[in-house]
Amino acid sequence: MLTISQDLHDQIVAHARRAHPDEACGVVAGPAGGGTPERFIPMLNAARSPTFYEFDSGDLLKLYREMDDRDEEPVIVYHSHTATEAYPSRTDISYANEPGAHYVLVSTADTDGAGPFQFRSYRIVDGDVTEEEVRVV
Numbered sequence: 001m002l003t004i005s006q007d008l009h010d011q012i013v014a015h016a017r018r019a020h021p022d023e024a025c026g027v028v029a030g031p032a033g034g035g036t037p038e039r040f041i042p043m044l045n046a047a048r049s050p051t052f053y054e055f056d057s058g059d060l061l062k063l064y065r066e067m068d069d070r071d072e073e074p075v076i077v078y079h080s081h082t083a084t085e086a087y088p089s090r091t092d093i094s095y096a097n098e099p100g101a102h103y104v105l106v107s108t109a110d111t112d113g114a115g116p117f118q119f120r121s122y123r124i125v126d127g128d129v130t131e132e133e134v135r136v137v
Contacts, residue, residue: 004076004136006136008038013117016106017117022050022082023052023079025043025054025080026043026079027041028040037075039072043056043060044056046059053079075101075102077103078104080108081106081108081109082107082108084109086118092124093127096124096125102123103121103122103124104121104122121133
């Protein structure tokens with residue numbers, strides 16, 4: 001189960017809303033080994049696409065160095081889907097390389113970026129996708 005604060009939930013949804021019609025993407029970091037999402041880090045979708053997201057490689061390297069310096073890890077890796085439901089695509093699954101992370105998808109499909117939005121979380125390990133409950137506190 002993913003337990004996330006209302007504030008972090010709202011920040012992820014707001015980022016998806018702002019980026020629409022392109023996909024939004026980012027990370028929520030937390031203390032290494034703790035599994036608690038704490039620090040919201042919106043990223044630039046280098047693909048600038050409504051159907052695909054890609055972290056800028058320089059920004060991603062900077063982020064991982066910063067997390068390492070702060071003894072953090074990516075607890076949530078999130079992105080939005082603008083034309084489909086909040087379920088990982090084959091591409092999403094193939095790029096999922098953080099087995100300990102929660103993969104959050106927000107769907108802005110059929111909302112014109114105004115909501116309501118699907119907000120779902122998954123564990124993706126070795127290509128195996130498992131949806132998990134989301135508890136907003």
